[in-house]
Amino acid sequence: MSLHPVLNDKLSAAVAPGLELAATPRDVTLPPIPGKVHAVVGMRRAGKTTYLRQLQSQWRTSAEAARVVYLSFDDDRLAGLPLEQLGMLLEEYYRRYPDWRRRATVWWLLDEIQVVNGWERFVRRVMDTERVQMVVSGSSARMLSREVHTSLRGRGTETIIRPFSFREFLRHRGQEPEGEARSLAAPERSRVEQLLGEYLTAGGFPEAQGLASGLRIDLLQGYVDTVLFRDIVERRSVTQVAALRWLTRQCLKNPTGRFSVHRLHQDLKAQGLGVAKDALHAMVGYLEDSFLLRCVPLATESERRRNSNPRKVYPVDTGMIGAFDRTGRSNVGYALETVVLHELDRRQAEVGYVRTEAGYEVDFLARFHDGREELIQVCADIGTAETREREVRALEDASREHPRATQTLIVLNFDQLSLKVPPGVTVHAAYQWLLDAD
Known part of the structure; x- marks a missing residue:
């Protein structure tokens, strides 16, 4: 031959x-x-x-x-x-x-x-x-x-x-700052914050950069269809395609939300789509395996608690949020939380979310290879005293259960750094935290 x-x-x-x-x-x-x-x-x-x-x-x-x-x-x-x-x-x-x-x-x-x-x-x-x-x-x-x-x-x-990180996004635009982000002069800082807003909307897929909104949405929806049919339906011989598509759209248009297979099973049953719970569990695994979704479990040492509590689901890229949520609502908070999660993944942290015995929730508990632990709360809109108190209270309550972890509050913009917070809580502007890795 x-x-x-x-x-x-x-x-x-x-x-x-x-x-x-x-x-x-x-x-x-x-x-x-x-x-x-x-x-x-x-x-x-x-x-x-x-x-x-x-x-x-x-x-x-x-x-x-x-x-x-x-x-x-x-x-x-x-x-x-x-x-x-x-x-x-x-x-x-x-x-x-x-x-x-x-x-x-x-x-x-x-x-x-x-x-x-x-x-x-x-x-x-x-x-x-x-x-x-x-x-x-x-x-x-x-x-x-x-x-x-x-x-x-x-x-x-x-x-x-992965799709572009925020630093790679800036580099692609020719706007990557030199030196530490926390030391930027005011004009450059404002430019970086403006670009962060664009990044939260457009996401980081290379081909989506610079496209008009309609074209970008069509492109990203096409990516999802390709993953579903080529990486899941063909590979896994999934026959309940309608249920798979519904599950995918529910997860993508409700980012950062907690979900349980039991509730999804009930919703599908109400629509006349009879799918076994085991099949739904498998579909979620396929979506994670193809990198379309990222599921975050409860941070606990108990395997039973981790498996019995809902997970939080995130899209692979913030551009997917606007491509599937057509309600017109602001998704900045969801997008910022998604970006922080993927940055933690880049920094090779083990990530879970925290729910305290008192019922407070912290977005992430990040555990790093060097033994560090960090409780991270992400908040895009923290303008009211009530919101600030709620977010900080959650961090403080979670720190009692995780005393080794530092407490971090990530806010959207530089002007929010003047917030008064208790000792032990460090506030970062999102662009600084994303660009200045520890």
Whole structure:
């Protein structure tokens, strides 16, 4: 069998010097763990392919161009490509560059590799027998988050590409500030606050940047439909599509809300959509696995309490909120809370929400790898004394149950920093907290 002609052409293009990629740099790095396959995952259209291209450009500055191989299998002519062609591809590469085999590291970046059935076996074999660094990526139904580690049998490490963070959003606009955000001069601070308002509405999907509202909504709704039908219905053989779509829309248009499968089951039953509770549990898991939703559990050491209490649900991106909530209500508070959650995820915190015995709720309890704990309350509109008292009281009550945690109140704008709060509560303007990571 000869090498597939399209694959042969791709290999020739992959090792040739390419044009410098003009794209917004991402604040994402591959973990420096030797001997691991780097699996770059995330929701569709978040920028995984662009990130792989950026890695290619970066690595080619420190090595011969031909030692950095980028191959995209997102080509209809490669549909049904047999697994043995990957082995032939490897051999053809080393026939072209025999002096490098097992003597110099070759970087392989394989995009949309999931189109080849059994690709995991090829990757594991190459990692065991050759001197390579391997990065794989894909966003179809056959390469979801929870399956990466299983398919690579412990040889994989995961890197998540999310929609733009606020700093990446500013960088994309050419407005990234220099120095610490807390030290910005008044004119620049006002500009950053204005852009934060745009970010909370438009979100961080790269293709959505600069689009008019109607076009952006159509684009984001199309993303959701693609996830539902390609990553869930096709992959999981879900037959109750109407129930899945209803569940998804309910979650996206009611962000930051607590939900229980029992209540959703009752609502669906009232609409004549008979779905078993187990099926609903599974659907929520599929939505999380495809990165469309992020569910936050109650922060407790008790597994029973965590499973029996409602979770809070957040969309992958704030742009989804306006795309599915057409009531015209202000969603700034929901969007700000969503942005804070995803920033905590970027900072690799373990996150839960707190509900005290007295009935007060704090948005997040964040636990970091270095042992720090932080109680975080997010409030976009804190103009009244009653609101301030309620938010601070919740933090103080939660601190009795979590005495090691610092107390943080994140407010929307700089002019709210003059709020009088009790000792022990630190107030941050949102743009400062988002840009000045500890």
